[in-house]
Amino acid sequence: MVRRLLFRLLGWLLAFFFVLLITVVAAFFIGYQRTEIPQLNEEFRANATVVTYADGKHQLGSFYEQNRKSVLLREVPKHVQDAVIAAEDRSFWTNPGISLPGMARAALAIARGKQLQGGSTITQQYVKVMYLTQERTMSRKLDELFIATKVSRTQDKKTILENYLNTIYFGEGAYGVRAAGQVYFGVDHPKDLTVPQAAYLATVLNNPTWFDSDNPAAAGRTLARYRYVLAGMTELSTITAGEEAQYRKSLPVLKKRPKGNRYAGPTGYLLDLARRELAQYGFDGDRLTGGGLRVITTFDRGLQQQAVEAAAAGYPPGGSDVHVALASIRPGTGEVVALVGGRDYLKSQQNWATTKAPPGTLLRPFALADGTTGKSLDRQYFDLVDAHQGELITKAAEAAGIPRIPKADRAAPGLGPDPLASPLDLAGAYATFIADGRWVRPHVIKEVRDSHGKVLWSAGELRPVQALMGEAARGIDNVLMGGKGASATALSIEKRKFNRKCRCKKYRGAPDTLASWWVGYTPELSTAVLYRAGKVGESNLAPYGDGKRFLGDGWPAATWSAYAHLPLTRAAR
Incomplete structure (x- = not known):
C-alpha cells in the first residue's frame, strides 16, 4: 500500500515537473516571438548624471565622461580579445547568448530583496548597454534575455564581440578597449597592449569602482581578479602556464591619464566620495555615467564654502x-x-x-x-x-x-x-x-532619481x-x-x-x-x-x-x- 502511494506521488511529481517545464518553454517561446530588437540606445550615449548640493538646485558636478574610440575587431589582438572573454564569458563562442544559471542567480537575488547584479554573458551585457535602460528589475532582465537570444541568433559572434569591446565601460571615463588602453597605460591602440595590460583591463571592466586603483583597499581584490583572468587565458590556450606564472606575480604598472577638470580643487573630494557611495547602492559603471541620473547630495552649499575658507585660512606660513x-x-x-x-x-x-x-x-x-x-x-x-x-x-x-x-x-x-x-x-x-x-x-547621498524623476534610492532607507x-x-x-x-x-x-x-x-x-x-x-x-x-x-x-x-x-x-x-x-x- 505504501509502495503504491509512493509510486503515485512520484507520478504526480513527474507530471507536475513536465507541466512546469512545458509552461516555462512555452512562455519563453511566446516571449521570444513577441520581442523585437529595439533601436540602439542613443539616449544612453547622451545623458549625463548631474550631482547637486543638498538644496537640489545648485550643481556640484556631473558624471559624464564618455570617452569612446571605436576599433575594428580584426585590429584587436587575440590576447586582448581572450582576456575579456576569460574575464566575462569563457563560453562566449559556443553559448546561445544567455546564461540560464546566471539568470537563476539573478532571480534568486530579486526574491531575497537584493539588487539585481551579475549573471550576464557578454551578449547580455552588450544588449543591456545598447538596447535597454539601466533599470535593474526582473522585467528588464527578461527583456535582456529575449533580446540577447535574438541578437545571438541574428548577429555574428565576431560582430557582437566587436560591438561589446567598443561600448563596455572600463572606468576612468573610458568606453571601449581603445580608450581604456589610452587612459590606463597611455597606449594609443589595442594592438600595442601587452598580455598583463590586457588582463588588467579585463579585470577592471567587471566593476570599475570595486577595482579602482585610487582606492588602496582595492589592491588585494584587484590582484586576485587579475590572476583569475590570467588563469582563464591559460585555459583558453592564449598564454602558457609558464607565462601565467610570470605575469601573476604583480599587476602591470599604470600610467593613468589625469582626471578631468571637474575634479579640480576641494570639490573633487566631494564628487569622489559621492561616486564611491553611489557604487554601494548599485549606481556605477554605465548606470552612473550614462544613465541620466539626478543625484542630490547631503552637502550644504553655504557650509561647504565656510569649511573650504576656514581650511584655506588655516594653513600655517610655509x-x-x-x-x-x-x-x-x-x-x-x-x-x-x-x-x-x-x-x-x-x-x-x-x-x-x-x-x-x-x-x-x-x-x-x-x-x-x-x-x-x-x-x-x-x-x-x-x-x-x-x-x-x-x-x-x-x-x-x-x-x-x-x-x-x-x-x-x-x-x-x-x-x-x-x-x-x-x-x-x-x-x-x-x-x-x-x-x-x-x-x-x-x-x-540624500536621493537618486532617474531621468524621468522617479526616486531610485533615498537616504530614508538608512x-x-x-x-x-x-x-x-x-x-x-x-x-x-x-x-x-x-x-x-x-x-x-x-x-x-x-x-x-x-x-x-x-x-x-x-x-x-x-x-x-x-x-x-x-x-x-x-x-x-x-x-x-x-x-x-x-x-x-x-x-x-x-x-x-x-x-x-x-x-x-x-x-x-x-x-x-x-x-x-x-x-x-
Missing part, C-alpha cells in the same frame, strides 16, 4: 606640506554637510578627511558609558584608562561608528577599538552625544541605530560641557612621539607632533578638524610655527571656530 582636514555631520541624521579632504583632488587623491590618524584621548569620552547597558560611569574614566576601561571604550566607540581593529593588529588591546580614526569617523561618533545616543551611518543609551549620551554631554551649559563641546589632542634621531639643533630630542585635532559639536553640527604633515601624514608638525600653535586652542581650534562661527570660549575642553 606649510605646503601640511594637510588640513574637516568633516561636519548633522547629528541624528548622519548627513555629511561639509567636508574638506585636501587642497586639490587633481594634485592628490588622498582624502585626509577619510584617512585615519591617531585619535588619542579623543576616544576617552566613550569610557563614560557602558557600551552594553548604557550605564553612566564615573568622571574618573575620563582621566585615566586601564585595560578594563579600554574595553568599555571599545564597545561604546564601536557602536558609535568607529570600527574595531582585530586584536592581532593592536599594539595595545586596552586602548580602544582602533588606534586610528578619521575626522569623518569622529564627527559621526561625537554626534551621538547630542542626539540622545542615536547614530546614523555618515553618508553623502535607519538610526541606538548606539548609546539616551541617559548615557546625555551624561557624557554634561561631563564634556563641564556643567557650564555651553552649546559647543570640544576636545583637542596632539599625538606625539619622542624624536631621538633628529639632527636639527632646534628640535633635537623634542617630541614630534604627528596629529593635532579639535572636535566639537552643537545641536546642529558635529565637526572634527585634523592637522597632519608629510606625504603619508606621519611627519612632525612642530616645525610649522613655534610648536605651540598645535597645542590647546592653536591652529585646529581656530579652524573649527572659523567654520562654526563660534568663539572658543563657549567650548568646554
Whole structure:
C-alpha cells in the first residue's frame, strides 16, 4: 500500500515537473516571438548624471565622461580579445547568448530583496548597454534575455564581440578597449597592449569602482581578479602556464591619464566620495555615467564654502606640506554637510578627511558609558584608562561608528577599538552625544532619481541605530560641557612621539607632533578638524610655527571656530 502511494506521488511529481517545464518553454517561446530588437540606445550615449548640493538646485558636478574610440575587431589582438572573454564569458563562442544559471542567480537575488547584479554573458551585457535602460528589475532582465537570444541568433559572434569591446565601460571615463588602453597605460591602440595590460583591463571592466586603483583597499581584490583572468587565458590556450606564472606575480604598472577638470580643487573630494557611495547602492559603471541620473547630495552649499575658507585660512606660513582636514555631520541624521579632504583632488587623491590618524584621548569620552547597558560611569574614566576601561571604550566607540581593529593588529588591546580614526569617523561618533545616543551611518547621498524623476534610492532607507543609551549620551554631554551649559563641546589632542634621531639643533630630542585635532559639536553640527604633515601624514608638525600653535586652542581650534562661527570660549575642553 505504501509502495503504491509512493509510486503515485512520484507520478504526480513527474507530471507536475513536465507541466512546469512545458509552461516555462512555452512562455519563453511566446516571449521570444513577441520581442523585437529595439533601436540602439542613443539616449544612453547622451545623458549625463548631474550631482547637486543638498538644496537640489545648485550643481556640484556631473558624471559624464564618455570617452569612446571605436576599433575594428580584426585590429584587436587575440590576447586582448581572450582576456575579456576569460574575464566575462569563457563560453562566449559556443553559448546561445544567455546564461540560464546566471539568470537563476539573478532571480534568486530579486526574491531575497537584493539588487539585481551579475549573471550576464557578454551578449547580455552588450544588449543591456545598447538596447535597454539601466533599470535593474526582473522585467528588464527578461527583456535582456529575449533580446540577447535574438541578437545571438541574428548577429555574428565576431560582430557582437566587436560591438561589446567598443561600448563596455572600463572606468576612468573610458568606453571601449581603445580608450581604456589610452587612459590606463597611455597606449594609443589595442594592438600595442601587452598580455598583463590586457588582463588588467579585463579585470577592471567587471566593476570599475570595486577595482579602482585610487582606492588602496582595492589592491588585494584587484590582484586576485587579475590572476583569475590570467588563469582563464591559460585555459583558453592564449598564454602558457609558464607565462601565467610570470605575469601573476604583480599587476602591470599604470600610467593613468589625469582626471578631468571637474575634479579640480576641494570639490573633487566631494564628487569622489559621492561616486564611491553611489557604487554601494548599485549606481556605477554605465548606470552612473550614462544613465541620466539626478543625484542630490547631503552637502550644504553655504557650509561647504565656510569649511573650504576656514581650511584655506588655516594653513600655517610655509606649510605646503601640511594637510588640513574637516568633516561636519548633522547629528541624528548622519548627513555629511561639509567636508574638506585636501587642497586639490587633481594634485592628490588622498582624502585626509577619510584617512585615519591617531585619535588619542579623543576616544576617552566613550569610557563614560557602558557600551552594553548604557550605564553612566564615573568622571574618573575620563582621566585615566586601564585595560578594563579600554574595553568599555571599545564597545561604546564601536557602536558609535568607529570600527574595531582585530586584536592581532593592536599594539595595545586596552586602548580602544582602533588606534586610528578619521575626522569623518569622529564627527559621526561625537554626534551621538547630542542626539540622545542615536547614530546614523555618515553618508553623502540624500536621493537618486532617474531621468524621468522617479526616486531610485533615498537616504530614508538608512535607519538610526541606538548606539548609546539616551541617559548615557546625555551624561557624557554634561561631563564634556563641564556643567557650564555651553552649546559647543570640544576636545583637542596632539599625538606625539619622542624624536631621538633628529639632527636639527632646534628640535633635537623634542617630541614630534604627528596629529593635532579639535572636535566639537552643537545641536546642529558635529565637526572634527585634523592637522597632519608629510606625504603619508606621519611627519612632525612642530616645525610649522613655534610648536605651540598645535597645542590647546592653536591652529585646529581656530579652524573649527572659523567654520562654526563660534568663539572658543563657549567650548568646554
